[in-house]
Amino acid sequence: MRILIGCLALASLSGCASVGDTRGNPALLTLSTSKPAKDVAECIRDGWQGGAVLGAGYGAVLQSSGRKYTVFSPDSATPWHLADIVPSAEGTVVRYHFYRTWQSPPQQIPDVVKRCTT
Numbered sequence: 001m002r003i004l005i006g007c008l009a010l011a012s013l014s015g016c017a018s019v020g021d022t023r024g025n026p027a028l029l030t031l032s033t034s035k036p037a038k039d040v041a042e043c044i045r046d047g048w049q050g051g052a053v054l055g056a057g058y059g060a061v062l063q064s065s066g067r068k069y070t071v072f073s074p075d076s077a078t079p080w081h082l083a084d085i086v087p088s089a090e091g092t093v094v095r096y097h098f099y100r101t102w103q104s105p106p107q108q109i110p111d112v113v114k115r116c117t118t
Contacts, residue, residue: 017099019072022082027095029110033117034091040116041069041085044094047112048073048081058109073109081109092117 048060
């Protein structure tokens with residue numbers, strides 16, 4: 001019985017994210033680069049797909065809409081991490097959002113975004 005109660009408590013704390021919820025949080029990073037948007041989006045996707053936290057991979061999905069791109073992690077059904085990549089007059093603007101405003105993301109994830117924009 002204790003195990004069941006513990007699992008239910010953990011599930012209630014984890015919460016469910018939607019794209020709108022995650023994107024509705026203030027961006028943790030807003031970065032500009034002269035690189036093309038598609039190259040930046042693919043770099044972020046590949047970096048997130050190759051990463052792991054506590055031994056578990058966190059994966060990523062790249063979605064495009066016209067000239068704009070969004071990278072979700074782990075996926076678009078549960079987007080705890082979201083990067084919007086948009087072309088600008090100077091190159092590309094990247095906005096990284098994290099679902100849990102009360103918690104910091106694992107440092108590897110924003111580090112990938114920074115690396116892909118430098």
